[in-house]
Amino acid sequence: MFKTALSLQWKEFNRGKSIGEKLVAKILKWFWIVYFAFMSVMMGIIASSYGGPSMKFPIKSDSLASFEYVNGQLIYFFAYLIVMRYFIQSLPVLNIRAFLLTTISKKQIVNYSLLRTVLTYFNILPLFFLIPFSYLLFLTGEYKLGSLIFWNINIVGIIYLTNFLNFLLNNKNTLIYTIGGFLGAIKALEYFSIIDITIYSKELFYLFYDIPYLSVFTWVFVFWLYNYVKKYFLGGLYIDTGLQLKIKKAKIEDFSWLDSFGKTAIFIKNDLRLLKRSKRGRTAVYMSIGCLFYGLIFAFSEDLYGSTGSFFGYLFSSGGFLFMFGSFVPSWDSQYYPLMMTQNIEYRRYLNSKWSLMILGTIISTVFALVIYSFFGINAVFAVIAGSAYNMGVNGYLTLWAGAYTKSPIDLNSSANAFGDKKAFNAKTILVGLPQIALPLMVYYLGNLYYGHVTACFFVAGLGSLGIFLKPSAFKLIMKAYKSEKYSTLKAYKSN
Amino acid sequence: MITIQNLVKKYSNQTVLDINFLEIPSGQTFGLIGNNGAGKTTLFSCLLDLIKPSNGKIENNNIDVSNSEDWKSFTTAFLDETFLIGYLMPEEYFYFIGELRGLTKSEVDNFVYQFEDFFNGEILGGKKYLRDLSKGNQKKAGIVAALIGEPKVIVLDEPFANLDPTTQIRLKKIIKDLSNYNDTTVLISSHDLQDITEVCERIVLLEKGELLRDIKTSKETLKELEEYFKTRIN
Numbered sequence: 151m152f153k154t155a156l157s158l159q160w161k162e163f164n165r166g167k168s169i170g171e172k173l174v175a176k177i178l179k180w181f182w183i184v185y186f187a188f189m190s191v192m193m194g195i196i197a198s199s200y201g202g203p204s205m206k207f208p209i210k211s212d213s214l215a216s217f218e219y220v221n222g223q224l225i226y227f228f229a230y231l232i233v234m235r236y237f238i239q240s241l242p243v244l245n246i247r248a249f250l251l252t253t254i255s256k257k258q259i260v261n262y263s264l265l266r267t268v269l270t271y272f273n274i275l276p277l278f279f280l281i282p283f284s285y286l287l288f289l290t291g292e293y294k295l296g297s298l299i300f301w302n303i304n305i306v307g308i309i310y311l312t313n314f315l316n317f318l319l320n321n322k323n324t325l326i327y328t329i330g331g332f333l334g335a336i337k338a339l340e341y342f343s344i345i346d347i348t349i350y351s352k353e354l355f356y357l358f359y360d361i362p363y364l365s366v367f368t369w370v371f372v373f374w375l376y377n378y379v380k381k382y383f384l385g386g387l388y389i390d391t392g393l394q395l396k397i398k399k400a401k402i403e404d405f406s407w408l409d410s411f412g413k414t415a416i417f418i419k420n421d422l423r424l425l426k427r428s429k430r431g432r433t434a435v436y437m438s439i440g441c442l443f444y445g446l447i448f449a450f451s452e453d454l455y456g457s458t459g460s461f462f463g464y465l466f467s468s469g470g471f472l473f474m475f476g477s478f479v480p481s482w483d484s485q486y487y488p489l490m491m492t493q494n495i496e497y498r499r500y501l502n503s504k505w506s507l508m509i510l511g512t513i514i515s516t517v518f519a520l521v522i523y524s525f526f527g528i529n530a531v532f533a534v535i536a537g538s539a540y541n542m543g544v545n546g547y548l549t550l551w552a553g554a555y556t557k558s559p560i561d562l563n564s565s566a567n568a569f570g571d572k573k574a575f576n577a578k579t580i581l582v583g584l585p586q587i588a589l590p591l592m593v594y595y596l597g598n599l600y601y602g603h604v605t606a607c608f609f610v611a612g613l614g615s616l617g618i619f620l621k622p623s624a625f626k627l628i629m630k631a632y633k634s635e636k637y638s639t640l641k642a643y644k645s646n
Numbered sequence: 647m648i649t650i651q652n653l654v655k656k657y658s659n660q661t662v663l664d665i666n667f668l669e670i671p672s673g674q675t676f677g678l679i680g681n682n683g684a685g686k687t688t689l690f691s692c693l694l695d696l697i698k699p700s701n702g703k704i705e706n707n708n709i710d711v712s713n714s715e716d717w718k719s720f721t722t723a724f725l726d727e728t729f730l731i732g733y734l735m736p737e738e739y740f741y742f743i744g745e746l747r748g749l750t751k752s753e754v755d756n757f758v759y760q761f762e763d764f765f766n767g768e769i770l771g772g773k774k775y776l777r778d779l780s781k782g783n784q785k786k787a788g789i790v791a792a793l794i795g796e797p798k799v800i801v802l803d804e805p806f807a808n809l810d811p812t813t814q815i816r817l818k819k820i821i822k823d824l825s826n827y828n829d830t831t832v833l834i835s836s837h838d839l840q841d842i843t844e845v846c847e848r849i850v851l852l853e854k855g856e857l858l859r860d861i862k863t864s865k866e867t868l869k870e871l872e873e874y875f876k877t878r879i880n
Binding site: 402416423424485640 | 722730737738
């Protein structure tokens, strides 16, 4: 069973129509996995030296502090893991239908589906943190090896709990938002020193070090959950129950307030519905909200990244929607591109509507970014405005232009590939990243070097406002690209 | 209305479409028939400028379809589910198409209302997005959308497949009325000899991309076509 299923999977990959793209996507995915693995190792090393500034190993004096610190943060890690799994880890249960009538027993089908997830990178990556971390702690000589091992076993157990929990959570949006909201709330409570949940987390997970055999309970629970999920799926292997695709109750939304935009509004209304009603669209929106906060990473540690680094963060915070939505024009319409191409639509109007939506999104992002980053002073505000001007004036066109060469169809009903892995294959889309990100950074860097922050912001903003005057000629070029790519785009979308 | 000249479509070395000359006058109900791979959908796709022909050209109302987009204002089509926008409700989809064709919401409402029978109460006022409708109902919505805005040319690829018997009968009436009262040129393809002879004034038989017969429909047509396809068995 495993062999057949695996070979089918290989064929699915191998015989896909765009194998080149898929291969690069896989390589890119593995690049990220290796990157995260490396980061995990580094974090493990750094965490084990928490409190010890000298970074010399092993550190004896403060090793207790680092162990306590990690135990304290674990609660966040698990909550975060649950949320990430929900959005990223796809469940291998969707292609089951074809197996139902074969001689493979239902039990085997379910077992295969569940066991396949055991080796997913979500479960493996944490080991890259845990092993060096524990090893370095052991080197200090202050920890008992056996207890450390059981502490690890317990954590791995909890990781698998989240793994199987993910099956039950599938498509339970409200629950996942509750967990996400809860995560934010406790972090906020901790930040404002009202309640510090890490104290309890610390105590709780330390317990598993203190009393090693407690991890037996965790693993009993893992096996119980595995069996529960198995039964849950066995009971649902009917095309009208578990295998039925969830149908959401629809309601009409007319967005008539947009009608003042004239003809352009026809498409904007549709795109708003797309963003709201398709899984992939919603993911893009969540990700652009995430981008809003991206600048915080740099803003909090400007000493480390330098002012150009933080400018990068600000540029990204207002441009999140532009990149997340714009980079996939026209792929958003890939499922019905032939319709679009035969309707009474001029390219100019179609593209203008996409562009308008990108600008609208950038304006909204900018307003939020201004609110968030105003806490970091007037310089941050200037930087956000400059970045936003560049995004609207230049990046809008560039993203749209690169879109003409993006020919990966989007499956609106799955949130996969939201990280743009597929499209990264396209040389043009990589090249376009230079003027999108590198150019404004360079202008800012040079401006800042010679004239200071404010002038540098003016330069970048000026570059952006130039773009507004260039709209007619920019659109001419973009339209030309779209027209010449029309047939191959149609073909590529068809081969979905 | 539609003129096809020297139309050739090749994929590497394989010719999938090769039509020397074909003219479809305005108001004609035109049927394409042929086995799988005969080139029916390819021909329609070329007509709609979804595929670029290797050679030759198609003129729709004297507009070269691959050079100008002006034909889009009077031509509609429903080839397959890629003409549907899955995340819209049927009403929203009709409004969208209507707006593009310059109709107001109430005009669309009035127009779509005529098809209440055709929809059999399963499409309008439901609580489903197009993606969640059954295949047959999706098709009904797509076909009706292609009728919105009084187009002069309507292209339907296998409109009868997947439809229930009652709906097929209703659709035949709709298509006949279009050419009788509105002078609309309707192009359909089908695998069903009976259906196509019933509806079309003229039937063109394609085989491996070539035009084999061009028949003005009469009582004998059905028999003639049946004979032809029988000979293909041996």
